[in-house]
Amino acid sequence: MIKAIHINTIILFWGLISVVSCGKDDVSPSSEGTENIQESQTETVVTISNGDQREYIVYTPSTYDEKNEHPLVFQLHGSSGNGEKFYTISGWNALAEQYNFIAVYPTSYIYDLRLNGCGNDLVTKWNNYNLPKEVCPTETLRDDTAFFNQILDELINAYSIDESRIYMAGFSNGSGMVSRLAVELSDRITAVGGLAGFFPEDTIYAPKRIRPLHLMLGTTDEKIAYRTIFQDTIPLDFQQLFTDPTLRGITQTYIKTFDLDPNYSVTDSTEYTLTATFEGNSGEPDHLMKFTIWKDLGHFFPNPDDRDGAADVLWKFFERY
Template sequence: MIMKPPMLLLFAATLLSLAGCKSKDSVTDPTPSGYVVGKNRFTTPVDGDTREYYVHVPAKYNASTATPVVFMLHGTSGDGEKFYDISGWKEVGEAENILTVYPSSWRYCIIDEGVQKTTTKWNSQPAEWQPCAGETLRNDVKFLSTIISELQAKFNVDRKRIYLVGFSNGGQMAAKCTIEMSDKFAAIVESGGSFYADTTWVPLRKMPITFQIGNEDYGPGNTGPAIPLSTLDTLLSTPGLPPAFSRFSKIANVHVRSFELNPNFTISGDTNTVSIATYTALAPNPNNSFRFALIKGLAHAYPNGTNHWLEAAEVNWAWMKNYALP
């Protein structure tokens, strides 16, 4: 049975105030400490490749204080610098005094829906795309783990408060991290992308997860009718819907099975803005939950206040900061 308490007003109560400028930042040469306040570009060797990531160090960062970290993973064709510029996370990092990290995925020849192309991708396999013959997919779990180790060497990192957000293909990689890196991240947000395979996974740790998607999101370059937010409970609980709509329950059910959640959910939010289905753990565990958020007026994008009214970085942080690793 699906429980429906009174609708809440907003996706995440109160938006946080921002500080800083959204213009493109230049990279300053690092100081002897190995970093500068603001934008930093780092490279690191992983399995013979030189991998890249950007870090924004807020002006209030204090090396004597353990500081939270948020990773932001870009989507297909993007890179870390693009999402440094457009995601809104560096501004939240300044306002909240958190280190924000923007890794770049690897460029591959891939086959996607029968079309060969060369583009950047996170190794989120199994996925709807496949590498071309002769391509070797990189170990992005190892890459992200390497970044965490380097951050802990360069900065005073709060090891219990490291978080991750991913968009599109980055959302698929975020889903993979809920299974393979749940011992390292305190909470994870999958945005516009999640598990592709309809299977049951075994996570290292049961953890808090949010999946968010727009009611006009049919994937990159695709369009379709806006889905009424009032139908979220039907979308998540009705079997046999067409693929354009059954994808919602598939994503939810993979999380329910893999994280041993109660299949009954509560609906909250506002059908004029964001509707949220919340699943809780079968066994009492406040750190094991899944939220499915359907956002009104959003197509395939990570909402940043410019491409959509919602500033997801603010809202995601307002939720994530409530969790820490045990």
């Protein structure tokens, strides 16, 4: 169990770190890559953001060298999750060891939600663009963009960070949050990717600059499929997928917000995935969005040991930029 620490009181511990699963609903456990982990550092930082006590976990690989600058990857959890859970299940630590980057796992604020009646449903949530309609009237929304700005300042002060290689990944509510950060924090981050969480449909936002994105969705995601005309299983076919008003509307939000050509090409597909690439109207090589459909994937962050998981796919996308 990872112990919390107060900022300016740094407790470091060293030892063998392995990626294990704490629940099959979230991920298939994987041991791939863990055999090479020799000595790594995990630090849990408690900081104050806008008067609130907030927390994030920093995983520094054994290959870390303060003389060299290192990429930085954030993984944002979904509703009711926390940073420790995704530190444990996501597979990012093994990738950090392999590719020599720092992985960060923040925890969101806790809100009272309307879903089960106000006063009965306290849940961790990121303040993405969907949250205002989900919280009870008495709640005050926290400025999570300011929180991430603060985390970045703290990490850059404490570690040797390559500020041209800062990546944001997220799952579910956290995926919706990284989309918001692609708008509001795009002057500081390099690329974003998320699974099972999106912008609201048929809206438009104004990013500070346009960054590459990678969106992902499982065909059997029960949290999203029920909102579509397909009900149970989203088709592994983009022509069919975009006949649904909700999925088409969500995609249109990204197309308009990030100035993308609505015509797409099917690229980078595998036995388990189908990917559409939307090129940016500027023609610049980093002006694009990938949208991947995962065959038979429900609402969880996959980390199987027999093929690439979500973290693997996102890192392959990130490392291009």
